Amino acid sequence: MPAKNNVEVLCVNNLLAHAMVRLDEDSVHYLFKQGIEQGIDSLTLLEEARAGVQKVSELYNCGKYFLGDLIVAAELFQDIACMALETTMAPTTSGLPPIIFGTVEEDIHDIGKNITIGILKSKGFEVDDLGVDVPPLAFVDAVRQTGSSVICLSGLITTAYDSMKKTVSLLDREGLRPGVAVVIGGLVSEEVRRYTGADYWVKDCTTGCQLCDAILHSGPVKKAVHL
Ligand code: B12
Known part of the structure; x- marks a missing residue:
């Protein structure tokens, strides 16, 4: 398995992105919830997590991560995207065409x-x-x-x-x-x-x-x- 705690990943300098790069499910969930509790906008948190997915992709491209790692990162991202959407306001319909x-x-x-x-x-x-x-x-x-x-x-x-x-x-x-x-x-x-x-x-x-x-x-x- 590739080492996911090495210094290379430190170039992603925020905690959520960093946890995403380590594919550390518990930390990703924890940091996302903590961010929401601290009043950080869920979309801001998602964009941070996206930077982590981007880094996973780069590590995959240079052969340091496997396709399975990419899939895990994608699933982790989907998890918190669902959590993010749950925090947004209840829908009302616009009456406009879709x-x-x-x-x-x-x-x-x-x-x-x-x-x-x-x-x-x-x-x-x-x-x-x-x-x-x-x-x-x-x-x-x-x-x-x-x-x-x-x-x-x-x-x-x-x-x-x-x-x-x-x-x-x-x-x-x-x-x-x-x-x-x-x-x-x-x-x-x-x-x-x-x-x-x-x-x-x-x-x-x-x-x-x-x-x-x-x-x-x-x-x-x-x-x-x-x-
Ligand atoms: C996760 C991922 C996968 C997952 C996809 C899971 C899924 N259900 O989507 C899996 C592992 C299955 C996968 C498969 C493949 N992948 Co892929 N994948 C990625 C990865 C790492 C992340 C994409 C992602 O989900 N990002 C997170 C989301 C949130 O970001 P996003 O998509 O950009 O969306 C944001 C905005 O762009 C916007 N948005 C997106 N679409 C739209 C549309 C509109 C209208 C609007 C308004 C906004 C909007 O909203 C989001 C939030 O802001 C990218 C790398 C990258 N840098 O993007 C490679 C990447 C896209 N994949 C790539 C490749 C090559 C493949 C495969 C061909 C690999 C293979 N050899 O089989 C297959 C694809 C097969 C196919 N026919 O499609 C390449 C594409 C290279 C190229 N230029 O063609 C990339 C760039 C990786 C690389 N090599 O550099 N992949």
Whole structure:
């Protein structure tokens, strides 16, 4: 087994991220609860834990951690994401058409998607969760059926970029593109946004939720931006 207590992990300098890197379940749970008790915002704590997952990924990439370690980190993160969502306010419904959300075709990463959906729901938005590995046609069908004006595409692997592009193209071919704002998130950038033809890209769920809120309540904000 790789050593998880060595000095390399000390470059992550906050306790929660550090516990995540050590895959220390008890400490992760304890530190998260302690943070909440101290009044730290649950999303701030989640972002700290995400830094830990990122470090686990780097250690996996250089052969110091195994795939099993990556899976444990992902599960640990899911645990505290559930705890975080329990601490947010009770949902009320907005009465607006749902936000269509899915991880695009060929990609099965869903932790970030699930967190973002949980936050959107806790803020009262209706969300139609299409799941993972979602083909372009399923997004198009969902827009037709619900009249939604916001589609959120999540993708963390490079092949996801082509799936995002195909989804945007199909919306265009079906004549639905003008009425729909496409938001991409995950491992994305302005370059990826341009490649896919999406309207917005975001790096984190908090910005993503603010953006959806702004689009749904005030119509599309300035297009083609990263907020
Ligand atoms: C956990 C993980 C896994 C888990 C996934 C478990 C699950 N249920 O999702 C497992 C172990 C199964 C897995 C599998 C694979 N993985 Co993986 N995985 C990761 C890892 C370590 C963390 C991802 C994660 O969950 N982060 C925590 C969440 C909270 O962060 P997040 O997803 O970024 O989401 C945040 C925001 O981006 C935002 N968000 C996310 N989506 C969206 C969408 C919208 C619209 C909005 C508004 C916001 C939003 O919300 C979140 C909170 O802010 C990443 C490394 C990394 N740096 O990301 C690699 C990584 C993504 N995986 C990678 C790879 C290669 C794979 C595999 C192909 C490995 C393999 N050889 O089989 C398979 C994927 C198979 C497939 N077809 O999809 C690569 C991708 C490289 C690339 N450029 O293509 C990465 C980058 C690791 C690496 N090598 O560097 N993986």
